[in-house]
Amino acid sequence: MTESLTGSQILCRALLEEGVDVLFGYPGGAIMPFYHALPEFPGLRHVLVRHEQAAAHAADGYARATGRAGVCVATSGPGATNLVTGLATANMDNTPVVAITGQVARAMMGRDAFQETDIIGITQPITKHSRLIEDVEEIEEAVREAFHVAQEGRPGPVLLDIPKDVQNQKAEWRGGRSGGQADRRTGGSSQGVKIPPYRRTAALEEAARLIATAERPLIMAGHGVVLSGAYAELWVLAERTGIPVITTLLGISGFPESHPLHLGMPGMHGEVHVNRAIQQSDLIIGLGLRFDDRVTGNLAGFARGAKLIHVELDTSEIGKNVPAAVALVGDVREVLCALLPTVAPRTCDAWQREIASFVRPREESFRDGLSPQAILDAISDASDGGCTIVSDVGQHQMWVAKLFRYQRPNSHITSGGLGTMGFAVPAAMGVALARPGEPVWAISGDGGFQMNMQEIATMVQEGIPVKMAIFNNGYLGMVRQWQQFFHGKRYSATPIWSPNYVKLAEAYGIAGHRVETIDQLEGVVADAAAEPGPVLVEFMIEQEANVFPMIPPGGSLSEPIEGEAATPLVSA
Amino acid sequence: MSGGQAVSVLLEDRLITLNRAVGLIRRRNLPVRSLAIGPTATPGLSRLTIMMQSDIATAERAVQHLQKMIGVRAAIAFPTLDGVTRELALVKVRAPHHRYAELLDVIQLYNASVLDDSTDGLIVEVSGSEAFVLSCLRALERFEVVEVARSGTIALGTANNLQSEMGT
Numbered sequence: 001m002t003e004s005l006t007g008s009q010i011l012c013r014a015l016l017e018e019g020v021d022v023l024f025g026y027p028g029g030a031i032m033p034f035y036h037a038l039p040e041f042p043g044l045r046h047v048l049v050r051h052e053q054a055a056a057h058a059a060d061g062y063a064r065a066t067g068r069a070g071v072c073v074a075t076s077g078p079g080a081t082n083l084v085t086g087l088a089t090a091n092m093d094n095t096p097v098v099a100i101t102g103q104v105a106r107a108m109m110g111r112d113a114f115q116e117t118d119i120i121g122i123t124q125p126i127t128k129h130s131r132l133i134e135d136v137e138e139i140e141e142a143v144r145e146a147f148h149v150a151q152e153g154r155p156g157p158v159l160l161d162i163p164k165d166v167q168n169q170k171a172e173w174r175g176g177r178s179g180g181q182a183d184r185r186t187g188g189s190s191q192g193v194k195i196p197p198y199r200r201t202a203a204l205e206e207a208a209r210l211i212a213t214a215e216r217p218l219i220m221a222g223h224g225v226v227l228s229g230a231y232a233e234l235w236v237l238a239e240r241t242g243i244p245v246i247t248t249l250l251g252i253s254g255f256p257e258s259h260p261l262h263l264g265m266p267g268m269h270g271e272v273h274v275n276r277a278i279q280q281s282d283l284i285i286g287l288g289l290r291f292d293d294r295v296t297g298n299l300a301g302f303a304r305g306a307k308l309i310h311v312e313l314d315t316s317e318i319g320k321n322v323p324a325a326v327a328l329v330g331d332v333r334e335v336l337c338a339l340l341p342t343v344a345p346r347t348c349d350a351w352q353r354e355i356a357s358f359v360r361p362r363e364e365s366f367r368d369g370l371s372p373q374a375i376l377d378a379i380s381d382a383s384d385g386g387c388t389i390v391s392d393v394g395q396h397q398m399w400v401a402k403l404f405r406y407q408r409p410n411s412h413i414t415s416g417g418l419g420t421m422g423f424a425v426p427a428a429m430g431v432a433l434a435r436p437g438e439p440v441w442a443i444s445g446d447g448g449f450q451m452n453m454q455e456i457a458t459m460v461q462e463g464i465p466v467k468m469a470i471f472n473n474g475y476l477g478m479v480r481q482w483q484q485f486f487h488g489k490r491y492s493a494t495p496i497w498s499p500n501y502v503k504l505a506e507a508y509g510i511a512g513h514r515v516e517t518i519d520q521l522e523g524v525v526a527d528a529a530a531e532p533g534p535v536l537v538e539f540m541i542e543q544e545a546n547v548f549p550m551i552p553p554g555g556s557l558s559e560p561i562e563g564e565a566a567t568p569l570v571s572a
Numbered sequence: 573m574s575g576g577q578a579v580s581v582l583l584e585d586r587l588i589t590l591n592r593a594v595g596l597i598r599r600r601n602l603p604v605r606s607l608a609i610g611p612t613a614t615p616g617l618s619r620l621t622i623m624m625q626s627d628i629a630t631a632e633r634a635v636q637h638l639q640k641m642i643g644v645r646a647a648i649a650f651p652t653l654d655g656v657t658r659e660l661a662l663v664k665v666r667a668p669h670h671r672y673a674e675l676l677d678v679i680q681l682y683n684a685s686v687l688d689d690s691t692d693g694l695i696v697e698v699s700g701s702e703a704f705v706l707s708c709l710r711a712l713e714r715f716e717v718v719e720v721a722r723s724g725t726i727a728l729g730t731a732n733n734l735q736s737e738m739g740t
Binding site: 120121124125129132149314315316319320 | 588591592595596599629633636637640642
């Protein structure tokens with residue numbers, strides 16, 4: 001039994017069949033047929049954002065929280081181009097996002113029609129795949145392919161561009177998940193994304209041998225641990241061997257921070273003992289990470305004495321930056337499941353003591369004691385550690401990465417690879433909708449917050465209970481810090497004025513608080529935590545605080561700047 | 573020509589797929605010498621040949637990136653020494669009357685052929701390895717070269733068969 005539907009209705013049905021329950025979007029001319037059909041499908045909740053960039057970030061946040069593709073919708077032209085930063089963010093951090101854009105009618109394409117842009121061309125380098133749907137008959141299959149490609153293997157964003165007249169075209173609904181299921185089994189038409197199941201290889205034996213014989217081994221856990229959900233396997237590997245665990249920015253919350261084997265974050269703002277451990281190690285077990293330059297510093301000076309066991313899904317990452325002694329290609333969890341039976345119990349007591357001796361206490365003072373640590377402890381305490389933290393980009397991001405004590409898997413969400421300011425507030429909306437009932441804090445600086453603060457209106461209209469924290473220091477703090485260290489303290493364009501955030505909150509009809517001293521901290525954060533709807537808390541932090549330690553850009557992990565006194569790199 | 577690598581790619585013969593493949597090469601900043609595309613024995617499939625001046629590891633990384641791309645059916649890299657390469661050039665060349673015989677000697681020397689002889693000059697076709705074609709071009713520059721069109725190099729590996737690797 002078939003029935004005739006419009007392209008828009010077919011699109012909605014196909015989305016429902018993919019398990020979509022929420023869309024973030026903004027209507028406009030070329031996507032109107034889709035919005036006309038949408039009310040017929042109450043299973044698809046539409047969240048009207050205030051800017052399409054926020055739709056892409058919210059879909060990204062939803063995807064990071066669930067592991068399922070988040071969906072954003074925009075019209076042609078400016079609507080589509082506004083998605084670009086969000087898609088690039090998802091692409092760099094391998095998040096499954098499906099973006100649907102309206103396009104001008106086929107007969108108008110290529111004629112510089114009103115609100116026409118070549119969004120396929122624009123997004124080609126920042127999507128895993130993109131496709132112009134040229135006929136209504138393609139829609140069902142294209143949607144299935146899009147979700148398959150976005151979620152399969154190394155995830156990423158996929159864009160579907162649908163001309164307005166195709167949305168109105170009629171076709172038979174073939175329906176049934178059977179087609180989609182078959183696609184999933186066979187890998188569909190998408191040649192490059194099939195992942196063979198992990199097979200035991202000689203490389204596994206070699207990896208086990210290296211793990212058994214190394215004197216100073218380390219585990220570096222990246223985003224792949226979170227994406228594959230390899231939490232238990234990582235925990236077993238660490239416990240069985242006593243090998244200390246380093247978590248990269250996107251690997252954070254892949255391993256409990258209270259665990260005695262957890263060392264911290266490596267790289268540009270990694271603690272001295274973490275980076276020193278890397279430099280001294282003789283074996284690095286890299287789990288689902290790509291050895292980004294913010295992790296390695298100067299590659300020539302990175303972990304020169306260490307062999308690398310690189311566990312990575314994407315073969316093009318193996319040896320890209322750091323040569324691998326053993327490459328285990330596959331999903332991190334699958335590889336660890338195959339590897340663990342070959343790993344014999346061992347200990348690393350002497351090495352652990354050696355790393356502990358690298359730890360150096362650092363004296364830092366903050367105005368009125370309102371330190372990032374105190375603020376983050378208060379936020380953690382207010383939910384007994386049971387909240388998800390979505391951070392923005394900058395100094396606060398590094399504090400949130402290093403100082404918050406993550407206990408639950410995937411409870412830290414941030415824009416890592418692209419470093420997108422303005423990410424936290426809209427992404428947190430997606431996280432909050434994906435995790436109803438759980439506290440979600442969007443932590444931003446005063447710079448990043450002002451990039452997407454229009455989304456408070458979305459939260460109010462849609463009842464999305466995000467708790468927004470602003471670390472206000474009156475500066476674009478991380479850029480100011482670089483100016484202090486490397487540009488002779490010339491604070492060019494980094495002082496930034498803010499509105500009265502408490503009144504701003506009031507204008508949106510939500511609760512707003514300002515914390516200026518340490519004695520206000522606990523009470524205000526507790527109030528904010530108890531607030532059922534969206535709430536905003538501004539923390540007036542030390543204006544010129546720095547994130548220490550810091551590896552100068554291009555420097556080696558062995559050359560950290562550890563404090564104000566040690567700034568010999570200042571140049572005029 | 574030393575250190576030259578050929579990357580051979582079988583892809584769907586759609587402009588968007590070619591666009592993607594070439595876009596990837598640009599984005600990854602790969603050292604490309606030439607690109608050539610044309611149909612294959614399989615309907616709906618094109619072969620894109622990318623000549624790279626690089627080590628084999630760089631060419632193999634390009635292959636890994638290309639293989640991830642939707643629309644790419646198979647890709648392979650091999651040193652040009654492990655295959656056969658050919659390029660074709662069309663050269664419009666003029667010579668004064670008293671040097672015409674000399675020009676014809678050069679054309680004969682390179683096994684080239686004259687495709688057109690008009691008042692504007694001769695159109696000469698020459699094919700061979702990139703080095704051979706370049707050598708011929710240099711020889712023709714002793715006369716007045718008006719215009720040159722080169723096909724870019726195509727290559728087939730002697731010890732591999734890309735089309736048989738599809739779908740494996």
